[in-house]
Amino acid sequence: MYKIENMRAERVEPVTFSAIEIKESDIEEILRRNIDMLCDDEESMIIVGQQVKNENNGRSDLTAIDNEGNIVLIEIKRDPRDIENRKEAFEFQAVRYAASYATIRDIESLVRKVYGPYIEKHREEFEQMDLTSYELGLRRINEFLRANDAEKSFNKSQRIILAASDFDEQTLSAVAWLNSNGVDVSCYRLIPYKLDDKTYIRAERILPVATCDQYYVNLMDRSIPGRTKTDRQMTRRVLPRIDAMLEWGIVKEGDIIGAKDREDEGILQNSGKVKVGEEVLSLQVWLKKVYGWSSVQTYAFAVHKATGKTLSQIREEYMTEQERKESSVEEQEEA
Incomplete structure (x- = not known):
């Protein structure tokens, strides 16, 4: 970790919990x-x-x-x-x-x-x-x-x-x-x-450890032969997040995001957070407050109001379409 001050990077070294008296x-x-x-x-x-x-x-x-x-x-x-x-x-x-x-x-x-x-x-x-x-x-x-x-x-x-x-x-x-x-x-x-x-x-x-070939793999489809529960868990962290979805243009700043099966709503910000009342919160923090759980599947429980689809569904559809296009291009090149 580095501390940036006046465009200079100063390395911050980790400490031990015992050294800072955290039990x-x-x-x-x-x-x-x-x-x-x-x-x-x-x-x-x-x-x-x-x-x-x-x-x-x-x-x-x-x-x-x-x-x-x-x-x-x-x-x-x-x-x-x-x-x-x-x-x-x-x-x-x-x-x-x-x-x-x-x-x-x-x-x-x-x-x-x-x-x-x-x-x-x-x-x-x-x-x-x-x-x-x-x-x-x-x-x-x-x-x-x-x-x-x-x-x-x-x-x-x-x-x-x-x-x-x-x-x-x-x-x-x-x-x-x-x-x-x-x-x-x-x-x-x-x-x-x-x-x-x-x-x-x-x-x-x-x-x-997630392997390199797991990056940006669409793991939402559980019907893929040979897919195991462990495979899904290992790859969760490499699925695209809200910043990528904003960059792709499949969601936009100002979109209304709702909580699945709840009436709670927030306004999507260009930072990937949502504005709820006067607060600007990450999707995870907001959904934790809504559901009262210790953590929440952000993309499965955040609903894009305009389409009625969850962010997970929107992401999956986009990635599937990109894979289809890439496969089509490869087939044409091989032909």
Whole structure:
């Protein structure tokens, strides 16, 4: 990272969380409130648990549900030294926790064991105070799964996210092996910086690694033979975003953007953000406020009012048409 001042670039070196006195519990709270740091614009997620105790007295840091109905385990370690000093391997502990969540067969069990106690602990963050924590948990999870068309796929599989300022080679090697054998594990590096008495954190996914040939591939069509769930997840981050859509001219400044199945609307700005009332917000921040989720599939839930299509549909149609044109040109050249 560089600080630019008077056209001169000054390198800003990363620090460690321990050096700036940020504890592991602090990182946990930052991610609990901002889990979109570990997501992207193609994913929705809600946090449903914190420090959940399993039958063996182990505690998982954060628990979530994603837009495909998977239960997601988020395990956090502050710095590499914390990982190395563990009695049990970082990734093995997460696998054990994920295995315990595999025994949850229905939403009611998850709410009773995990989400209800979480809501009770953070009750001030939730509305609908007339409902019990159990009733509110059932309602929120069912609404989330229904909105994401994932009611029938609830907890069919589990995912693991490991987050730390860095990882040792043994952990990365183990995670790469787990991924190659069908276990869905991601590693996110959280890199802290200190600049002008402010703390900045850059989050980057380092595993699984997206390959070069995945850039700008249209992954919306799930009917492509050989396409796997892992392929889709690995490539989400390289799909074109709103700035590219504005550049292509398929959406324009001043277009009205609505929230899917809601009455909320905003005006698209040339920056890719939306103006809602007097506020100018990113699509992700605005949609999080609308739906009350920890992160939202931006392009699947942002609707272009003039066409009635989601940004995801508009993007897919444009990319498909470009692919068709390119194929046509190649065929003509070969002829």
